[in-house]
Amino acid sequence: MTARFAGRTILVTGAGSGMGRAESILLADEGARILAADIDLGAAETVAEQTGGTAYRLDVADPESWQHIRAEVEVLHGLVNNAGVSFRNGIADTSVEDWHRVMDINLSSVFYGMKFLREPLSRAEGASVVNVSSIAGMLGYFSPSYGASKWGVRGLSKVAALEFAGAGIRVNSVHPGLVDTPLLHSGDGRFVAESLRSVPQGRVASPEEIAHTVAFLLGPESSYVNGTELVVDGALVAGGIYHRITTELAAGTV
């Protein structure tokens, strides 16, 4: 059987760690030629070595950085706008500088990627863009910059789906819940432990579980899935709060 992504070139941003790394490895295992892009060139090189792909230093928040990649890519079958940073402060405690930094890395990046790579994507048969948002883009979240940027990714993905459909490019967003990566564990450890009480499946996701979802959206099986959001969160958004309430009532802990 031919590998699902044989002969297809796919650019993954933030490829050096966490989900980007898992996506790159899975897609390469299924035949893709991976362009592993990260602001951390060393990390991207390690993934490129593992996948037989090519490493790029890309600062997703910098439009010029995207144009350098654009100059090197003739035909692109898939783009995974995955790079992102987390910031867990409230409105009062978020500096204007941090607001802009998070919006640039998490949201403007997605605009730049689709703007500057639209042409090589339009040259590919069945091209697909997957923009990594979050459950923070599905509900109210406690960090203004992270929440607004991830809602923005969801909305921007729909705008792009409308605009790009005529060029044969699909665009969807993925909304992971808690995923076992360095980003998740970057703060107070109690955050993850407490959050898990609201996850009906009772555990975090592995990066590979998200990678399989991204691969589905990039591949031919999703050829009519366009302009939508795919939530991968162990049922957290479906009603994690009621899971928590009923579990605690049954246990007599409230």
Ligand SMILES: NC(=O)c1ccc[n+]([C@@H]2O[C@H](COP(=O)([O-])OP(=O)(O)OC[C@H]3O[C@@H](n4cnc5c(N)ncnc54)[C@H](O)[C@@H]3O)[C@@H](O)[C@H]2O)c1
């Ligand atoms: N881990 C989670 O629980 C979770 C949940 C929902 C959504 N997400 C989203 O998933 C995506 C991947 O997160 P992760 O958990 O794998 O994080 P991670 O921290 O493990 O990896 C992020 C990667 O992005 C790179 N990066 C950061 N800034 C960059 C920039 N300016 N330009 C290029 N690369 C840059 C980092 O070097 C790193 O390799 C992010 O968009 C994140 O917001 C994560």
